[in-house]
Amino acid sequence: MALTGVLRPGHAQVRVLNLEESIRFYRDVLGLVETGRDAQGRVYFKCWDERDHHSYVIREADSAGLDFLGFKVLDKATLERLEADLRAYGLQTTRLPAGDLLETGERVRFELPSGHLIELYAEKTIVGNGVGLINPAPWDGAREHGIAPVRLDHALLYGPNIAEVQKIFTEVLGFYLVERVLTPDGQDNAAIWLSCSHKVHDIAFAEYPEKGKLHHCSFLLDTWEQVLRAGDIMSMNQVAVDIGPTRHGVTRGCTIYAWDPSGNRFETFMGGYQPYPDYEPLTWTFDNFGQGLDFPQRKLHETFLSVVT
Amino acid sequence: MALTGVLRPGHAQVRVLNLEESIRFYRDVLGLVETGRDAQGRVYFKCWDERDHHSYVIREADSAGLDFLGFKVLDKATLERLEADLRAYGLQTTRLPAGDLLETGERVRFELPSGHLIELYAEKTIVGNGVGLINPAPWDGAREHGIAPVRLDHALLYGPNIAEVQKIFTEVLGFYLVERVLTPDGQDNAAIWLSCSHKVHDIAFAEYPEKGKLHHCSFLLDTWEQVLRAGDIMSMNQVAVDIGPTRHGVTRGCTIYAWDPSGNRFETFMGGYQPYPDYEPLTWTFDNFGQGLDFPQRKLHETFLSVVT
Amino acid sequence: MALTGVLRPGHAQVRVLNLEESIRFYRDVLGLVETGRDAQGRVYFKCWDERDHHSYVIREADSAGLDFLGFKVLDKATLERLEADLRAYGLQTTRLPAGDLLETGERVRFELPSGHLIELYAEKTIVGNGVGLINPAPWDGAREHGIAPVRLDHALLYGPNIAEVQKIFTEVLGFYLVERVLTPDGQDNAAIWLSCSHKVHDIAFAEYPEKGKLHHCSFLLDTWEQVLRAGDIMSMNQVAVDIGPTRHGVTRGCTIYAWDPSGNRFETFMGGYQPYPDYEPLTWTFDNFGQGLDFPQRKLHETFLSVVT
Amino acid sequence: MALTGVLRPGHAQVRVLNLEESIRFYRDVLGLVETGRDAQGRVYFKCWDERDHHSYVIREADSAGLDFLGFKVLDKATLERLEADLRAYGLQTTRLPAGDLLETGERVRFELPSGHLIELYAEKTIVGNGVGLINPAPWDGAREHGIAPVRLDHALLYGPNIAEVQKIFTEVLGFYLVERVLTPDGQDNAAIWLSCSHKVHDIAFAEYPEKGKLHHCSFLLDTWEQVLRAGDIMSMNQVAVDIGPTRHGVTRGCTIYAWDPSGNRFETFMGGYQPYPDYEPLTWTFDNFGQGLDFPQRKLHETFLSVVT
Ligand SMILES: CC(=O)/C=C/C=C(/O)C(=O)O
Ligand SMILES: CC(=O)/C=C/C=C(/O)C(=O)O
Ligand SMILES: CC(=O)/C=C/C=C(/O)C(=O)O
Ligand SMILES: [Fe+3]
Ligand SMILES: [Fe+3]
Ligand SMILES: [Fe+3]
Ligand SMILES: [Fe+3]
Numbered sequence A, B, C, D: 001m002a003l004t005g006v007l008r009p010g011h012a013q014v015r016v017l018n019l020e021e022s023i024r025f026y027r028d029v030l031g032l033v034e035t036g037r038d039a040q041g042r043v044y045f046k047c048w049d050e051r052d053h054h055s056y057v058i059r060e061a062d063s064a065g066l067d068f069l070g071f072k073v074l075d076k077a078t079l080e081r082l083e084a085d086l087r088a089y090g091l092q093t094t095r096l097p098a099g100d101l102l103e104t105g106e107r108v109r110f111e112l113p114s115g116h117l118i119e120l121y122a123e124k125t126i127v128g129n130g131v132g133l134i135n136p137a138p139w140d141g142a143r144e145h146g147i148a149p150v151r152l153d154h155a156l157l158y159g160p161n162i163a164e165v166q167k168i169f170t171e172v173l174g175f176y177l178v179e180r181v182l183t184p185d186g187q188d189n190a191a192i193w194l195s196c197s198h199k200v201h202d203i204a205f206a207e208y209p210e211k212g213k214l215h216h217c218s219f220l221l222d223t224w225e226q227v228l229r230a231g232d233i234m235s236m237n238q239v240a241v242d243i244g245p246t247r248h249g250v251t252r253g254c255t256i257y258a259w260d261p262s263g264n265r266f267e268t269f270m271g272g273y274q275p276y277p278d279y280e281p282l283t284w285t286f287d288n289f290g291q292g293l294d295f296p297q298r299k300l301h302e303t304f305l306s307v308v309t
Helices: A019-029 A076-089 A162-172 A224-236 A286-293 A302-306 B019-029 B076-089 B162-172 B224-236 B286-293 B302-306 C019-029 C076-089 C162-172 C224-236 C286-293 C302-306 D019-029 D076-089 D162-172 D224-236 D286-293 D302-306
Strands: A006-016 A033-037 A043-046 A056-060 A065-073 A094-096 A107-111 A117-121 A151-159 A176-182 A189-195 A203-207 A213-220 A240-247 A253-259 A265-271 A282-284 B006-016 B033-037 B043-046 B056-060 B065-073 B094-096 B107-111 B117-121 B151-159 B176-182 B189-195 B203-207 B213-220 B240-247 B253-259 B265-271 B282-284 C006-016 C033-037 C043-046 C056-060 C065-073 C094-096 C107-111 C117-121 C151-159 C176-182 C189-195 C203-207 C213-220 C240-247 C253-259 C265-271 C282-284 D006-016 D033-037 D043-046 D056-060 D065-073 D094-096 D107-111 D117-121 D151-159 D176-182 D189-195 D203-207 D213-220 D240-247 D253-259 D265-271 D282-284
Touching (some): A006 A117, A006 A151, A006 A213, A019 A043, A065 A151, A065 A213, A076 A107, A076 A162, A162 A176, A162 A189, A162 A203, A176 A286, A224 A240, A224 A253, A224 A265, A224 D224, A224 D240, A240 A302, A240 D224, A282 A286, B006 B151, B006 B213, B019 B033, B019 B043, B019 B056, B065 B151, B065 B213, B076 B107, B076 B117, B076 B162, B162 B176, B162 B189, B162 B203, B224 B240, B224 C224, B224 C240, B240 B302, B240 C224, B240 C240, C006 C019, C006 C151, C019 C033, C019 C043, C019 C056, C065 C076, C065 C151, C065 C213, C076 C117, C076 C162, C162 C189, C162 C203, C240 C302, D006 D019, D006 D151, D006 D213, D019 D043, D019 D056, D065 D076, D065 D151, D065 D213, D076 D107, D076 D117, D076 D162, D162 D176, D162 D189, D162 D203, D224 D265, D240 D302, D282 D286
Parallel strands (some): A006 A056, A151 A203, A176 A282, B065 B117, B176 B282, B213 B265, C006 C056, C065 C117, C151 C203, C176 C282, D065 D117, D151 D203, D176 D282, D213 D265
Antiparallel strands (some): A033 A043, A043 A056, A094 A107, A151 A213, A176 A189, A189 A203, A253 A265, B006 B065, B033 B043, B094 B107, B107 B117, B151 B213, B189 B203, B253 B265, C033 C043, C043 C056, C151 C213, C176 C189, C240 C253, C253 C265, D006 D065, D043 D056, D094 D107, D107 D117, D151 D213, D176 D189, D189 D203, D240 D253
8 A cells, every 4th residue: 555545456447349258258267256237338347356346347349448447545535635636736637426336436537648547436345255254265166267366456558658657656646666667778768667555566657659558457366376277278268368478577477468359468467576665666678678578588579569459 | 564654574683592503594594694793793684585684683692582573664754753653652662773783773662562672763774685676687596595585574472462552553553453363252352463564464463471472473485385395494404393384274374383493483484365454354263263373284283372482 | 107017006995984975075075076876886986187987986884994906907918917927926816897896897806915905907998087189278177176186196005014015016016116114123114105107106005003904095186286275175175184285205295184074094195206117215214204204394193103994 | 117118218418519608508507417527528417306327418519409319228138128129120229338428338229210319228327316315305405506407308309200200119119109299181190299108208209301300308397386487597597498488288298498508409397297008199280289389379389390400
């Protein structure tokens, strides 16, 4: 949790081309738990070990991509304060009413210079992770239905002006910079990894000319063996795999990038280290970005730089 | 990091009966990195992936046990504020001068009703984790010298009046309760696990008649395979093992408890989940504490309840 | 496979006190695949990755224990030859007709001096492991139903005169000694591990005054993480756990010993090394048997020596 | 061990372009144990857990590639018999005197139709794996020096007429076919995996117009986590990585292919299943070879088909 009271990425809403096919994919292959559908036809999912009502929402649309990403904050007072801080910083905010997203309180939304819609919210119905609050087992059958990630972990977004985005996240929202890749001339950041916790990233951005692009939403697995299992399940289900299994140099995380049926990249990953706000950021030079992306292969896969939704 | 700016358990000072034997143990068997010795004869260690100068200090004494446990806070202003808050709460605090512990700034110390000395400090020299800040490899040879934990993770302390201890940690220092074990009559807590981060515990307490007792300091490993390796190394080096390898039900962590040559219990563990302040605490009933302690065995090992230093 | 053509332990028949309860245990908790029931009321199981019709058979009886253990041999000519060799060695053999065990050819049975009934057979219907013979996936859902071992791996039997048993296995059946534990006086073997393959043991024996006792049947898992998962599932299902998770010093295997509902011990384990007939056997002195049994703990658990069925 | 008495691939001799650079690579990066040098300038290595004097020999030459691959057989009588069998089959054999390879007995050499030199030998000095024969620890420091594979496991060779090669290995030497990839027309085998044990392959061949080519020698690791560690070490040491970490569909093995400093591909891998001679071979159709090679990616990497030494 940031000192500001920002807790974690709590939901992403993603556009899919075919709702039924996507439900099958997210429920049975990625192994999310379906928790609801709303009047707009949106379908709500959570990861098995999450306790809030949902973390991933899909809606059918003509093009894939990210509608918005929401961060849960500590409470309503925090929400008020952060809205005031965003406005004081010069950003416009809008309010979405409680219930607009199922089981979710009021949301404060603003647009980043990179073109992404970010939301803050303080309330979402707690549904639990299925093992209860008294003498809980460490897991139950839901952990083994499909890939079954533990939680929505972070997202990597592509868009312009990430220097200004970084300022908003660090100066207003209380995030800190964990790692970064320099531009070829070494003068700017080509990509930044930001944390509001001790996760190696809660959100990341890469500089990109087009606004509002999604590189990937990332789902956490517990172990490297679960990453292998994820790759097996992807192959058994004809999921298009992009990169991995491998280790990122950046963040040390162990990963597979793949695409959902609509072409939205997602990541199943584990590992990395646990940074603190008093850590100096780690820096990757552009010439070594290949090692940062794919540590064993040291290869700057072309799709990483160019394929987004 | 707590909203109050408390970052993490940053050092423990532990008494050992024979300094040379203990140095060999902590350096070559547990695999800590020795970083200094001071005029008082204390020896300083850090875990390989920690960046601050030290996290574990030993001194020779006639009896084993814990001298004090220190938490790093965000900055000097935070230190001032927390000292004021502790005093306002009714606790006495004392200041230890910068340099009293090597490479460490001023410390604010207070005594818990459980008889433990807790310190806060804002400054410690950053020495890095050995892989540098530019294009860092995920690890280096230090990761494989001895058991080689990643960091000092938490401590479990035994003493009286943990209800009051819990109040201090939650109401003054900004910790939150993650899990607890009830007393047999279900009216009180027999043990509490508290977090100032998203770690499943930064500190834990068990109710115990005697004041100021150490149950264990705990060192983090990355994987269950590293826990097996730790057990192998313990056996190869005649380390006295208490419990494990096994999984705790409480915290889900995977663990070995063992004793240093002086009889101070330590833990090498991995795993658990990552809680947030908006999570309801998990509760273990006393009749099921066996499963909480040793999930596969469901056994309330007698040593757990009675052997402390 | 031994030079004699003995392939592997192919089936064990075990007595259980309550058939229905045992079916639920073996099918849903241990996660064997039920493949048949016969007119005598016996229930047949296989492990998910085995290709033959069954490897584990249970029948209801008044006392728990092992009825017999069968080894598959290469073909009918091998069966004839080995029967002749056993007789030439001085052992009585009897023939059980094809079909006596479901989907199984004729069996040659003999009794060891230790009181155990051992069988050889050449034919059992191949039912496959569920992933097919063309472009097979590495696993399917059966791998995650219950503990779901890969195969029946070995058994440890207790009885008198294991020196003579060893002669039969090595001189007639083509096994070789992989490891052994000496008696306290160092003059004899207290326990022997024998292989007819490159498995670290296909069968093992410990000297024991009573005849025909079962210490455990052992089921193979792929990884140490699967051993942890097995322990979790045992705890979730109130299975009585004996020892582990831990590593055996003997064989290096990583193990949990537990009991089925009738008190038959079984093992879920992984690992060890892969010996060859040209390897010198490894020897454990009796004073160090604790480390051989439980490498991290170095503890000669009392149940290991005394609890058998 | 095959019924014929063929035990395992016991040594490979490989040509390197620069001896000193190669010694550093094989000793410090791959982590083999150097065990000797001979008058011809050859350097001998073993894997840490192997007991024989060496399994991998390098010599400096103008071009990279494989000189020969040797299989250890049970004893001298077996060597005589197999030589007679090879001759009876119509192959020419030659004898290399004891001592020609350090600490190695007489070798029987023959050439395959694929152009590869294969040797059989019965004797090589046992040097042990470093942990002794009495109360051995499961491993020692050698396991963590460099990648440190457990053993030389298999080789994949490219050359013409693998149908005839298969006949020699199965009809004369007692191997059996474990898996195969069909040619595009489904009439022949494009690649075959052969075992003389319960390893999923002791040797493999792919049809290729040029004679005597080496695709890779393969070194066994214990776990998927060790494969990740191998990839880390490769990257830290600028080793050219070809494919992986990933899982092969063929054999289920988990792998990294990389190149030594001379361009000889090698593999570090773990896993797979343990077949028996009574198993029907598994068949991969050519259109699905991508999944056979790289299960998660389902990609028939071009280098796999074309880069050999
Ligand atoms: C004792 C218990 O039930 C669980 C403990 C979890 C821990 O990591 C620990 O504090 O050692
Ligand atoms: C009992 C002992 O020391 C080692 C045993 C190894 C085994 O896999 C077993 O037979 O269970
Ligand atoms: C090439 C392929 O499809 C599978 C190969 C499996 C192996 O272990 C190997 O020979 O490298
Ligand atoms: Fe990511
Ligand atoms: Fe602990
Ligand atoms: Fe066993
Ligand atoms: Fe291979």
